[in-house]
Amino acid sequence: MFVLANFLAALAQILDVLLWAYMWIVVARALISWVNADPHNPIVRFLYAATEPVLYRIRRALPLHAGGIDFSPIIVFVALIFLQRFVVRSLYDLAQSIRFMG
Secondary structure, eight states: OHHHHHHHHHHHHHHHHHHHHHHHHHHHHHHHHHTTOOTTSHHHHHHHHHHHHHHHHHHHHSOOEETTEEOHHHHHHHHHHHHIIIIIHHHHHHHHHHHHHO
8 A cells, every 4th residue: 555655645746736836837927917028939839739728728718908908827827736736736735644554
């Protein structure tokens, strides 16, 4: 059982790191949108390619534009925090409970 517990703990840690990395990518994308960045810059293209599929779905589902401000990065940011607090924490707790049972 300890193998399953270690697997779940490792999965939770990897998921936590990936969510944090994506959170920073969303923050960078929001900051880039405030300036007139070169759209041919590879970093700018990466930020748009990594975030646009998620942000587009949020914009399509909830058209939250007020005064030219796009609130979709905030919604994605809150969703990522929820995933970190709920899913990752649940995986850690499940791994701990399996470890104590076995």
